[in-house]
Amino acid sequence: METKKKLVMIGNGMAGMKAIEEIIDINPDLFDITVFGAERHPNYNRVLLSSVLAGEMTVEDIILNDEEWYRKNNITLHLGKPVVEIQRGYRKVVAADGTTAAYDCLVIATGSKPFILPLPGVDKEGVITFRDIYDCERMMEASASYRKAAVIGGGLLGLEAAKGLVNLGMEVTVIHDRKTLMNMQLDEVAGEMLRESLEEQGMRFRTSTLTKRILGDDRVRGLEFEDGSRLECDIVVMAVGIRPNKDLAEGARLFCNRGIVVNDYMQSITDPSVYAVGECVEHRGKTYGLVAPLFEQARILAYHITGQGLKTYTGSVVSTKLKVSGVDVFSAGDFEGNGSSDTVMYLDRKGGIYKKIVIKDERIIGAVLFGDTADGTRLFQMMQDGTDVSEQRSTLLFGNTMLGDAGHSGLAQVSMMSPDTIVCGCNGVTKKMIEDAVVKHGLTTRKEVTGCTKAAGSCGGCGPLVDQILVSILGSSFARSANAMPLCDCTELTHDEVKEEIRRRRLLTVGGAMRALEWKGEGCDTCRPALNYYVQSIWPKETSDDPASRLVNERMHANIQKDGTFSVVPRMYGGLTTPEELMRIARVASEYNVPAVKLTGGQRIDLLGIKKEDLTAVWRALGMESGYAYAKALRTVKTCVGSRWCRFGTQDSMGLGINLEKMLERVWAPAKLKLSVSGCPRNCAEASIKDLGIVGVDGGWEIYCGGNGGVRVRVAELLCTVRDADEVMEIAKAYVQLYREDAHYGERTSVWIERVGLDRVKRAVVDDPQSRGALAARLDEYIETLGEDPWKARIREEEERPGMKPIKIDARAVNE
Amino acid sequence: MKWLKVCRKDEIPERGGRAVLAGGSRIAVFRLSDGRVVAVEDRCPHKEGPLSDGLLTGATVICPMHHWKIDLESGNALPPDCGCVKTYETKVDDGIVWLRL
Structure with a gap:
């Protein structure tokens, strides 16, 4: 028996485990997997820590993979054992307690650590960072015996920490070095509105303020600022940013800059047997701290490490949402703009609504939304797709509630929806069912939500709404460009890639295309009809139809109804008919006891409730062409x-x-x-x-x-x-x-x-x-x-080889 | 239980299904891509869709009504759906399909 390759993962966080899940999903038998985690907790959803702090969730609620999961997948898990050395020469890693593990492939997912300002007094008791469950616990403890908290850093993390502390009943002052809160994500106007709104919730602010030192003896008593003024406080939360954890990699002489530098396959540029993923990574000069790009990286890593092909990671455009209840903020891309861009803006200070879209060369390059963020997903999608907005500038800011989106109006405000609101009308899925599934199974994409709940699985009309629910829970957008989405779960290729391959490699049949493009299994009801169409539209003269890849309506040339009967709609060119046609139709309807005769929206006549075995006879009696009402x-x-x-x-x-x-x-x-x-x-x-x-x-x-x-x-x-x-x-x-x-x-x-x-x-x-x-x-x-009318063809086929009638067997015909 | 003769194998479309009426029950027989013939009750557990009109992939049929996926070997609906259909024993002998009822 061949021995499996050994995969060692350093880091038990979200990015690393996402990579493991993806690898197992592709091939569970490829690797012997060992995971080292520095924290004692199993893998949890760090994005939701602020919800734990805010008292909306417990630690158990945010666990993603419990220890049972590791056992079930035969993964060796070392919790509470930080790796201290990578010996690349021997291909092994050493943990703090002396545990070693050899590897063929190594993945570093050490994440990041909070940056601590080098202030005098930072080592005093009561100075806390906001990064892991332990930090949360310390803050919760402190709130039991102390009243005043200072949070240094008015960015995303700082504000979420501050809100958590307010919820815990503390008096909170946020100190920020810039004038604008969340200045990495918001412009001055939005920052100002955010400040006003948070002040109403009881938070206090000192902006444009630099901290000079932390006061107190053993324990924090207050802060002193550069201008000489002071603030009394019992705890200090340091939330000024994160730094990639690269010490371990640097110690192993893997090239690092701000983070561990990787190529487009997520391999270290120094050593191809070492991969890195997540916040510890620097890719094309950028580091990422939000979960969506990290998951994207994890997918690419899994794909490459299992030898599945040549997908590359080319960087991510990110969007942000602040998870503070009662305040809706959305930001994406370049929200400031410059000389060569222009801006579309809406500002209602009293109503607390601000929307700004930055446009360059008729494409959206950034956006800030405050107060009403319902359009965030849509705008971010347009930004990723590079949609030309020249024609829609005047309505861009009012998109989802305007004419042209009638199917969604009023529903767009996810936050206003009650938990029982039906989101997916086709499958009867409520907002709460989606939220529960997302939290329970750690879902991050629309597709996963569909797989779990069926929402957006039928007409797809509620897809954007599902995205918004995901955004509202997870805090950053997971919407991926439709262009970049695989055709379905049976392939990694997109529609355009599939079409290109069919054209380039002259693929002439559905089966041939699936074999050549390394399809998983025999395809599904999404890809098989698509492939059948593509090969025929690209090679019309060379191919023939594959009936087994058609759904029932197109195979039967009639529309299946809820009781399994079919409807028949003959063609009436331009909606024009004649007395002779009408008489034939009337005769057929009465002869075959057609239960319903209905005028369609397309100016023709629908005969409903016809049994499958009667279809050919009805067609013959009508003597008309198929109206293709099913196709x-x-x-x-x-x-x-x-x-x-x-x-x-x-x-x-x-x-x-x-x-x-x-x-x-x-x-x-x-x-x-x-x-x-x-x-x-x-x-x-x-x-x-x-x-x-x-x-x-x-x-x-x-x-x-x-x-x-x-x-x-x-x-x-x-x-x-x-x-x-x-x-x-x-x-x-x-x-x-x-x-x-x-x-x-x-x-x-x-x-x-x-x-x-x-x-x-x-x-x-x-x-x-x-x-x-x-x-x-x-x-x-x-x-x-194109051949003859399909009904005529079917009438002839049925005469030669009956296939529409059910086969009747006499239950008494016995063979012993 | 008796073996009943159904039809010639080539009377079932390749990678397709056919409805069979036997006594009071309606049965869907399928001809899989690997050549096997399998049979289940011709009623989707969801809303009684005719499975014999569904799309076949491997040993799974996708119901034409609402896309439930039914594993033809166990008769179980695949997650996220829940439900099952009755399965029937089949055999092919000299090109003739038999069903055990």
Whole structure:
């Protein structure tokens, strides 16, 4: 038997254990793992220490992995044994009590220590830092017998400590060397508002104040400042910042600067068998103290150490939220700006609301929110995605409560929601259920919340809200750019990477793509349909459909209903029908006892409640084409009657609608496509909420794109105005093909356009005639590969090889 | 318990399922990617979705209604969901699928 490689982890904190969890998740049998922890406690959620101090949680509540967990995963755990030496020559580490451990791979996750100002008197009894459970316990003890506390440092940590001490009934004064509180995260205005708000909660402040020395005999009695004034106090909490713990690494001659210097795989640049992760690390000149980037590092480390590929860590943009109840502060990126950036701002001092967004080259580079932080997640997402905001400057500050987000309005204020509020309407998950799961299982991403509670697992509409709940609990944003998210749990590759590989390596089948791209298992209901679409849209002539990778509706060419029956919607081009068609439909409905006949929103007729085994007979009797009402494909082209009938009509909307539908029928797309054509600006066919909406005007047509009337309302944007119907057809072709090639599977045009920007679509479809022509030609080529109507094909197949009827077996037919 | 003849194996779509009515019960038989044929009750424990119409991955079927994942070997729903379906013994003999009822 092959012996396993030995992995030693120095440090039992959040970053280190996240790395171990990720490694075990990838391959539990790869390493013999040994963990050394300096503290006596098992791994706990340090982010929540302030909640322990504030009395909102107990120490037990914030434990992440108990000792049982280590046992279960066969990890040797040495608690209370700080490592004092790394002998790289012998590949072993030595702990303070003489315990040694040999390694093949070493991970240093020693974290950081509080920085202690070198003031005279810092060694006096009663000077405390705020870093671990022990510090918390000391503060809680002190509050029992003393009344006055001074906190040196008005940053994130200092204020959280101060708030905790106020909750413990102490009189607290915060001393800060700068004028602005949290000056690393807030500008002057927000800092000032924060101060006012905290003063209302009973905190006192001395800003722009430097401490000269700590007074007292053995025990602290007070502080003396540079200006000669004094402050009486019984304890001093030092919270002026953290310094990476690099002494151990430096002692082993691993190159350190501010922290242990690592490459993009999280390896020490001195020794590739030594990795480092967390607050002790310096990567590309930056050190991080918030949990989101550390977890990102842990993932990359796990990926590399298990030989799983070449993902790299390229640094993180961080956002911060202060965890002090009653005060909402959010900050991200470059919130000050400079000469080349500009600012969008809203200030309501009396109402206690301040919002500032810093924009450079039409991209958000930073933001500060005070009082109302509901938009924090959204803005941070836009910042990470590099979304072009030129078109939305006027509404940027009011985003989630404005038109276009109807599905979310009012819900955005997570803090105002009662615990019983349903967050995920699809799966009936309440705010409290999510919060409990996050705390109990230490969840940090939307995906993990979905895995645990199912929230955001269906329509996904509540995803941003789930993110906000995560932010509100964990204190910093965990939202990762959708672009950088793997397609699903079966792969580490993103949508774009998968598409690129299919193109580059000429992958022609779902199975072939999964093998070539080292898929985990046989895929899932997210990736298999996506791969099936990608191979067919990229290689239309070379591939064929994989029915086993289609979900039931697209496989059956009908919509499954709650009782397992199906619905049938025949195509009615442009919403136009005839008496003959209507009579056929009526006859079928009565002959097959169709329980419900309903007019759809897309101007056609839905026959509901049809048994699977009756589908082919119904299709045959209808003698009409499939309306694709079940598919990620062209659905309908809704029209008004236009100039043929309407006295206001300026254009023949029915004619154009019918032509568009005939051109685009049976065209598959990343998601459903809904079109409409109105004959005049009264817009009765509602072009403004369609994926592609055409509005006739006097002497031409306006073409709108990216509209949506569903989960998240979005008003379509004007793509261009053209003179005649042929031009509309050409633009429509190019637009649909660009969407087919460019969007992620499952992404509606509204989301796609928000991601890539309207400008990109305009350039490819409108401005550049060559690009437009090429796109249209590719769609034409694709359309030529489309077979006959799927219902006709199924009718024939069923005659040759029945597969829709259940097999009946006679329970008496016995074989002995 | 008796072995009952169901159909030819190739009457079940590859990596797919088929519904079988036997007496009063509705059973889903599946043809897995490794060639095995397995059978469970054709009713998702969640809201009675027809599992025979689900998407197969390995020995797991994903219910077409609300995406519950059912392990076809044990009949148990995979976490975070909770529930189970009845499993049936099957065998394939000379290309013919048999079910034990």
